Amino acid sequence: MATGGTIAGVEFLGIAKPVRIGDNNIRIRHIFLLESYPMNADQLIMDIASRSRLAARTLAASDGGTRAAAIDAMASAIRQAEAAILTANALDLDAGAAAGLSGAMLDRLKLDSARVEAMAAALEQIAAQDDPIGATISSYTRDDGLVIEQRRVGIGVIGIIFESRPNVTADAAGLCLKSGNACILRGGKEALHSNLAIAAAVRTGVVAAGLPEDCVTMIETTDREMVGAMARAEGGIDVIIPRGGEGLIRAVAAAATIPVIKHYNGICHVYIHAAADADMAREIILNAKAQRPGVCNAAETLLVDAARAELLPELATALGEAGVTLRCCEKTLAVLSAAGISGDTIQPATAEDWATEYLNLTLSVKLVDDLAAAVEHIATYASGHTEAIVTADADAANAFVTAVDSASVMVNASTRFADGGEYGLGAEIGISTDKLHARGPVGALGLTTYKWVVTGTGHVRG
Secondary structure: OOOOEEEOOEEEEOOOOEEEEOOEEEEOOOOOOOOOOOOOHHHHHHHHHHHHHHHHHHHHHOOHHHHHHHHHHHHHHHHHOHHHHHHHHHHHHHHHHHOOOOHHHHHHHOOOHHHHHHHHHHHHHHHHOOOOOOOEEEEEEOOOOOEEEEEEEEOOEEEEEEOOOOHHHHHHHHHHHHOOOEEEEEOOHHHHHHHHHHHHHHHHHHHHOOOOHHHEEEEOOOOOHHHHHHHOOOOOOOEEEEEOOHHHHHHHHHHOOOOEOOOOOOOEEEEEOOOOOHHHHHHHHHHHHHOOOOOOOOEEEEEEEHHHHHHHHHHHHHHHHOOOEEEEOHHHHHHHHHOOOOOOOEEEOOOOHHHOOOOOOEEEEEEEOOHHHHHHHHHHHOOOOEEEEEOOOHHHHHHHHHHOOOOEEEEOOOHHHOOOOOOOOOOOOOEEOOOOOOOEEOOOHHHEEEEEEEEOOOOOOO
């Protein structure tokens, strides 16, 4: 197998002998090492994790300035490697188009100069944040003088399995370093060249700052057995984060014997309340649905209060002009029909539509009796990601925020703001729809835990 070239002066695809894992011959491309391992997938992951754990110990002992300098160096290296990264990404895009990837998937995969710069800028934002490690969460002194503290620490070794979006390579590395964690990354085959190019730049920055290169490890195989091996790596990997389609996430969760931070899907709702401003409602739903429909924080269902049914024709027209196809309940169809609005883009909704994450220019629309009915619909069909209410009634807004059990709840704002960068996190490792350990956009703080530190002056327990 011939080498594929160099990125940032480092060979990124080289000779690798087939390795027997289970019943399949696969190639192991352990970035920068390009080693063959005469062992099974579980042993291989534990071997990689042992090196990552040594690196994590160095990170745990490092100061915030050193870690911030490493992240800044990563950003600089990504900028310097822009041409190589875009060349690698073009290979992935060509292969993806030939393989029939959807437009939404290709959009997630695509890099350009602006997106490469955004990766670097996100790393610099992470570097500039306050250091979460060592911060005192709580502290109190007992009557006998014993001091009890909770101090924030890194988790250790974090495994991240992701698909499509190559920027996750940089985001994950930056967030893990900031939070004092080593990371083991496993990207999807559709972004192979892009991931390797970005990882090469990232590791260049890590080493330039004097930290171990094993702080960030990228593995790549053509066999999905490695995914299960990462999920089973008790004692090697402390937490696994799958980022991709629902199928991947459920497969990882089913196989895992270690904690998993999950994000199944983004079935997000916009509810137009009886007291909504018409212009605001139109602009918010257009942005939430059509601004970038292939992402998890795009709206998938529009709920309109029966008291504002007169808004439906205007909304349907505006959405239609934006190329959106509407899947409508019977009441909505009746209102639109009476207004003379019909056509191929106005379709009846099925029961499945309310539970569908379209990730394209399709939107379910339902007329609901009131706020309580909207909340009930959301409780039944939402994925726990993001919901929004449009209203001028503060009491209604508060009632909605209290009743809706999702990671993010918006008041008079688009669901598209449910994003780590928009929340001031610099970047995110994903958006968790779990309630534990992290919820919503997961930044550096979400990748930490705590330890108890007890300080006495010779105290003994009686």
